[in-house]
Amino acid sequence: MSEKEPTAPRSGERITIREVAQDAGVSVAAVSKVLRDAYGVSDALRAKVRASMAKLNYRPRASARGMRGRTYTIGLIFPDLRNPFFADIYAGVNSALERTQYQAMQGVNTTSGALNITSGALIEAMIDRQMDGLVVIGPNMETQALADLGARLPLVVLGQHNHAGDAFDTVNNDDQLGARLVVRHLVANGYSNIAMLSLSPQNSSxxxxxxxxxxxxxxxxxxxxxxxxxRETQVLRDVQVSVRRLLSGADRPEAIFCWTDLMAFEAISVATEMGLSIPEDIAIVGYDNTMFCDLAQNSLTSVDQSGELLGLQAARLLVERIDGRTTAEHFMVPPRIVARASAGTRTEQE
Amino acid sequence: MSEKEPTAPRSGERITIREVAQDAGVSVAAVSKVLRDAYGVSDALRAKVRASMAKLNYRPRASARGMRGRTYTIGLIFPDLRNPFFADIYAGVNSALERTQYQAMQGVNTTSGALNITSGALIEAMIDRQMDGLVVIGPNMETQALADLGARLPLVVLGQHNHAGDAFDTVNNDDQLGARLVVRHLVANGYSNIAMLSLSPQNSSxxxxxxxxxxxxxxxxxxxxxxxxxRETQVLRDVQVSVRRLLSGADRPEAIFCWTDLMAFEAISVATEMGLSIPEDIAIVGYDNTMFCDLAQNSLTSVDQSGELLGLQAARLLVERIDGRTTAEHFMVPPRIVARASAGTRTEQE
DNA sequence: TGTTCTACGTATATCGTTCTACAAAATTGA
DNA sequence: TCAATTTTGTAGAACGATATACGTAGAACA
Known part of the structure; x- marks a missing residue:
């Protein structure tokens, strides 16, 4: 009944490495080695320890591990959660991490306005929580700020073409090619007066x-x-106003190439409200090829940038960096246009 | 140049509580007290410590805090990331946490299939990472499993009407009332043959x-x-098949009340493809009132359950629980129907 | 046989906080 | 004025892992 004995395996609380060691009849250090797949463990010892861990249902605590080593946690930083495209990226990250000890935790960096803050509050919070590395998605941060961040911990940037030496890896789709594909597709279908609805502020590569x-x-x-x-912000009302102005101008374009599917859906909405038909009066093209493109009411021609693949590669690169790689790698996936009715063959003009 | 001195404020690394204490000329314990807003600190000391913390740009490490106390991190567990409704909940959680020390980290519980697993891998991962509490959203877990989880750490469940003693708090919209509002609205607009497209498996309250x-x-x-x-799963193709079968049957309903907006959009898509017009041939109603409802091509009548408010309350309740409350509280927000064209007044039948 | 390696295990300091005791100082009460 | 109480601050042992340094046993080589 004495609770003061230092080596008593207090049964009420969570299992610790000490109890596993005791159960397996080995040292604490040995258990730690097995845990980390470290060098200097025989197969026999490993098996013994693994058995004890399973038997006691032992799970290491990330906080304690983080004190000296890794937390086996990586941070995912999204610019936004409303765009279903990010769900694809997330799925890719997770599938890359599935067979590893790593776990992803995500958050949204709500930098209100277009501030040039060194890094958002969420990034600091993730560093405070000892993330082993970060995947930052579509950041509106200066390249230098990203380089500074990369100097502090392993970093992969998704959606940023600028490099900064070896400070961080990048993962992208070929945006230049993507835009070219859109124009090519539209021209091939008979459109020539093509406007682009881009994003504001235009500070990203x-x-x-x-x-x-x-x-x-x-x-x-x-x-x-x-x-x-x-150029317009992602704010719904702003997009509406811009599209309306564009469509009611004297030289109304024949087609609009929108920054994202979300903006394109807005464009379709505004055009519909104005009584214009798509694609006869105005063709619309989006970017991301999100699941909503397939809906008959949208039938949106869009550029697929394989979000899942992007996420997968980002996670892979990040784990490599955590494992010691110090030179930068840059992954680029080719985009692919997915044709639907919203940019179908241009029919006779009135 | 001697690096062995135990009290040397090693400048290269991150600032620790020790250095703050030294700078402020107080004890480490005093700084810790200020950090935690603990009892027994004079205004003068607090000011001194705060000044040093600001000057040195000190930030406490969550791992170290977690070793004995809290990590000031709460976990958010989503069932899915594709539904933009969850972005509203997230926003609410964040705004509730804005002025606190707490930070939310989220993840998606990818329990493949309808398994009755005690708790998903993500939940375990969050516990390993010493989350101070969890907000679980729309779980497909048994009430008992949730109660067990609530016994392990502070827990708030969002989207679950069943209670389990004081084990966890719940936050919900009044789903029964929400469904009633839909039926009432449709009947008032002249519809009477109203089908409901619900969710499968039907294991949630x-x-x-x-x-x-x-x-x-x-x-x-x-x-x-x-x-x-x-009842149908959320899988797109399944929804399509179900809706198509429903709409091509002999006794086609006049209206469909769909489980979520996402399903409703699918229904609109299928109906459109079948050449039916909305709402003349078939009225559609959704649930969640997501941003896409407003688009002209959808114009979806939907039930608003104030996702942001739900998230805000969930976070508030969780922090209360972390701060010691042990009795359960249950928050319910009244839903509100938002009428749009997809369920407009029923016109003459052919 | 003795020497030198290697492979395997162990003992223990350490990471940066929190928290329990406890001491000192200030305040109150009579 | 002195005891009792309250307030304020400190010392130092945790927390649960990791990682360094070192010991030991067996193998390889001479």
Whole structure:
């Protein structure tokens, strides 16, 4: 009944490494080694320890591990949760981590406004919580800020084309090519006056890349005169206003290439409300190829950037970095256009 | 240059509580007290310590805190990330936590299939990581499993009407009333043959509640003969098949009350593909009132359950529990129907 | 045989906080 | 004025892992 004995295996609380060691008849250090797959353990010892761990249903505590080693937790930082595209990325990350000890925890970096804060509150919170590494998705941070962050812990940036030496890895779809594919597809279907509804503020390299792709392809297709980029925030009302203005102008474009599917859905909505038919009066193209594109009421032609693959690669690269890689790697997946009715073959003009 | 001195404030690494104490000229324990807003600190000391913390840009490490006390981290467990409704809940949680020391980390519990696992891998992972408490959203877990979980750590369940003593708090919208509102609204607009597209497996109390509400209100409105509940999984293809079968049957209903907006969008899609017009041939109603309902191509009548408020209350209750409350509280928000074109007044029948 | 390696295990300091005791100082009460 | 109480601050042992340094046994080689 004495509770003061230092080696008493207090049964009420959670199992610790000490109790596993005792049960297996080995040292605490040996159990730790097995836990970490560290060098210097015989098969016999490993089996013994594994058996005890299973028997006692032992689970190591991340806090304690984090004190000296890793927490086996990686942070995922999303810019937003409303866009179902991010669910694909998440799925990819998880499937990459499935067979590892790592676990992903996510959050949304709610940097209100377009502040150039070094890093959001969530990033700091994740560092406080000893994340072994971070995957930051579509950040609106300066490259330098990302480089500083990469100096502090393993970092993979998803949706950012700029490199900064070996500070971090990047994972992207080829945004320039994606934009080119859209223009090519539209031109092939008979459209030439194609406007681009891009994102504001235009501080991200993916935005730049996509705009460059649009510009170059428009020129190569002989539509240079029709180049027209307008930029808008993701706020629904703003998008509506912009699209309405665009569609009611004197030289209404024949097609709009939208920054995301979400914006494209808004565009479809506004066009529908204005009594325009799609694609006869106006063609719409989105980006991300989210699940909603398939719905008959949208039938949105979109660019698939394989969110799941992006997430998978990001997680893979991050684990490599945590395991010691110090040189940067950059992964790029080719986009693919998925044609639907919203940008179908252009019919006779009235 | 000697690096062995135990009290040397090693400058290269992260600031610790020790260095803050040294800078402020107080004990480590004093700094800890200030950090935790604990009892027994004078205003003068608090000010001194706060100043040093700010000056040194000190941030406590969650791992170390977790070793003895709290991590000031709470876990959010979503069933899915594709439904934008969950983004509202997340926003609510965050706004409740904004002025506290707590930080939310989220994950998706990917229990593949309808297994009755005690708790998913993510829940265990969160416990391993010493979360101070958990908000579990729309769980497909037995009430008993939730009670067991609640015995292990502070727990709030969002989207579950069953109570289990004081084991956990619940936060819900009144699903029974929500279903009643839908039926009432449809009947008032001239519909009487109203089918319900519910969720499968039907193991959750919110499903039961909503089905009960539908049944009771149908009977009270004199439409008891038309009661027709079919259940389907959330998988897109399954929903499509079900809706198609429903709409091509001999006694096609006049309206479908769908489990979520997402299912309703699918229903709209299928109906559109079949050449039916909405709401003339078939009225559709959803649940959640997500942002996509507003789009002209959907114009979906839906039930608003104030996701943000639900999240806010869940976080508030959880923090109370962490702070020591041991009796259960149950919060219920009244739903509100938002009428749009998809269930507009029924016109002449052919 | 003795020497040198290697492979395997162990003892124990350590990480950065919290928290329980306890001591000192300030305040109160009579 | 002194005891009793309250307030304020400190010392130091936890918490549960990891990792360094070291000991030991057997194998390999001479």
């Amino acid at each position: 993916i935005i730049q890349q996509r705009e460059i792709g649009y510009r170059l392809e428009m020129m190569e297709q002989g539509c240079g005169d029709a180049i027209n980029i307008l | 919110i499903i039961q509640q909503r089905e009960i509400g539908y049944r009771l209100e149908m009977m009270e409105q004199g439409c008891g003969d038309a009661i027709n509940i079919l």
